[in-house]
Amino acid sequence: MTPLVRHSVFCLALGLWGINSPILLVLLISVVIGFAMVIVFAYTSDQKAIGIAKDQLKAHLLAVRLYQDQLPVVLKAYVRIIRGTGRYIRLAFKPLLLVIIPITIFMVQVDRYLGMMPVHAAEPFLVKVQTTGPDALNDVSLQLPPELTISAPPVHVPADNEIVWRLVATKDGTYDLNVASGGQTYAKRVVVSPNVNRLSPVRLRDQFLERFLSSAEPALPASSPIQSIAVTYLPRDIEFAWIEWNWIVLFFVLSLIAGFIFKEVLGIEI
């Protein structure tokens, strides 16, 4: 599946087509995921056992109140509360096991849209290239499209095998800048836009797990002297209820709220 097709499917699946408001996107995703989690819980958990475990916990809590003047009884109730909590978490574990990987994959994809902001036109941004060794540093050059210009000479950081350029984009668009080294060129996508876009902050060589989490581009060839090409997109903060949130934290809170609402409406035990 090409990145464009994947992007289209993703947007269509979530009805995100044409939505440019990050807060709205987080809200929509939270509601959908909250609902989905509740449904998964309903079908994969032992609802009866969870109901009983929760009831038992409530009973032991009430016992603390009812028999508060009898210390041995209260202490026993506490032991039972702790044991009961463990039992409850064990019961909630199974649905969690089933969803944790799909959710993780999903969140990785969403993070590409909401975790960072694209570069804005006329605002400088950095491009970092890391080579496999210090020798390759001298052989690296940048080939830019006309819409991107270098605003300051490159800075070499030999200790990290890094070269850093400061660039500026003149107008919005999606561009490929090329990094040349050892007679080969390696493209890196840069998105310049005020809207929500799918971003790939880094292109990597090998490092499968890191690529899965951070990169939306094909791996650099294994023989390449270039280890990584990174564009420093700024992290996105979303304003909600007069607070600036990282989207993941906001999603966590909103999806929990959505989940609790759906669980009440659908009568599902969690």
Place this chain on the structure above:
Amino acid sequence: MLCETASVRATRSRAILAGLLVLGTVVLLPTPSHAYAGPGAGFAVLSSFWTLFVAFLYSMYAFMTWPFRHILRRSRRRKAYGKAQVKRVVILGFDGMDPELAGRFIKEGRLPNLAKLEQQGTFRPLRTTYPPISPVAWSTFMTGTNPGKHNIYDFLARDLNNYLPYLSSAEIKEPRRKLKLGKYTIPLGKAEIKNMRGGTPFWHWLGNAGIFCSVIRVPVTFPPEKFSGVLLSGMCVPDLKGSQGTFCFCSTRVNNDKFREGGVRVPIERQNGICRSYVPGPDDPLGTGKEMRAHFKVKPDLARNQAHIELDTESFTIKVGEYSEWISVKFSAGVGMSAHGIARFYLKELSPEVSVYVTPVNIDPGHPDLPISHPVTYSIYLAKLFGPYATLGLAEDTWALNEEVLDDKAFLEQAYGNHNDREKMLFDALEKTPEGLCACVFDTTDRVQHMFWRYLDDDHPAAREVPRDQRPTVIQDLYARMDDLIGRVMKQIDDKTLLMIVSDHGFQSFARCVNLNGWLYQNGYIALKAGKAESRDWFEDVDWSRTKAYTMGLNGLYLNIKGREREGIVEPGAEVEALKAELRAKLNGLADPASGNVGITGVFDCDAVYAGPYVENAPDLLVGYGKGFRASWDSVTGRVTTTIFEDNLKAWSGDHCVDPRLVPGVLFSNHKIAEEKLAIVDVAPTILKLFGLKLPGNFDGKPWTVNTSNLAKTA
């Protein structure tokens, strides 16, 4: 089995390892992905965290205030336990346990634990009350007074304005403030509920002295009163309809007969293979005059001999001959108002007709619409701990068996299901009450003896067709089960605990009915309206202007006194006394012409029996029926018939609403009691004395001398 266990263990280990690997992967990933677990982990973590947080808050409150409460308790304990002879008293109430039967079964070796108590402690008959009816006797048990001081003379009392019955133990009134909106009347506020029982239960005195009490299902404790302890109300708690138990029998069978007792017929309508019916509920609180209904569907599955039943709140599947679990039943009235209860469904038949029995809708103990415990959270605590349970006072549906809606097996399953729930509550209370009082009443003994005495009797008319050697040993098994319970309780208590087993009355056969209203009619004391030879329920055809005496309820005989009853004609004073004497003379020794056996062995003048502020509410005379006899089913409901004596053919074949001298209860104890003659009215003063408290001045009972020499004194 071993291979299976190893295989299960291996599978579980693999699952745990997989889980740990996944979690480990998440943990090792860069920070943002921790939140990728999102709502899944969040739900479990939040719920657990919330529980622990609340527990922490409770604990902080409890620990910080504990020193002050401890000092206060210690100062009270010096008053309470300082002179106490015991650390703890456990009272097991076995409603209706009979001393003759107990003695017989002990001799037969069926009751080893009761035999042990008899040997090492005490076994005596326990004199009961006048009359020997559960609400009367248990009220005397708890208050230590005669009915003249606690106001309970029967399940029912009569309204002097219209001769109709009302529940004697509790009064439930609609909310005073209402808002009328068109055809609707919206209640503003809660129903007013009043406990009509007078007197003070002995656990109040104990609680005031700082002695913790757990009181479970003692009759006539609805609504529950505040005191220092926990209490779950017992007999006389109504169902959601406000009655003492109205079952519903839903069927596709057409039957226009009404049930004589305790139930309603509801048709099942069948369409396209799906059956529809409803459970009748309480009256609409919006004042439309209609009853609320909870509709349900029955989808038969003939191949599996089961049906799937769907209500608004829940759906479940049961097989023919099976009960469901307790099911939530919701009655919606509109304007956001609704009533919640619980009921069990029993699938009686599926083909060719469909019949479903539904128990009376009990108040949901987890979300009680009426107060059934003190504190309110106690019933909720028990429901959360053990699941839903029967809250109706008369929870075992004897009427359904009497009306042949249930068979013996289905009734016993229901009764013992309730009994098992009660046992769990008892053992929880024992664990939570290491000091103080723990009292728990079991109704199973009473209900099962009522319904199965026919198999014990040699010649009961309700079981003549069952050969002796084929008669089920229901009552023998019942006593053995109670004995087993005692054994388990004895293992839980130490030698610093005084154990008492108390019953409120004994039991006798109920083979012959005495229609006392019929006798009163034939002897000129009741007059009927012109053209009538009999009267329907509740004296509908009685001419009060010519009636001198009437009976309703189980043992009470009332004179139609001028100035007291609305249409009274008997002059107070000399005429009343003369009429009483006349009735006593005529009724005492009344013989059954069929056998010559004495149907009435005693008629007691209540003025001589009772003393106290409530004597004017008492009947005028108490009728003591002889061995094998009881008031007829018609007489109890105020019917007048031409037959005076007739066979009792119903499953309800044993009773105790007879001459009190014939049905004492039992008293077993793990310690010796010096007195020979013991009465139920003595229990309350005995308990207070054992805990070293001063006896209130209004007690009628006398405390026993209990040998507590091997019970250690508390500080």
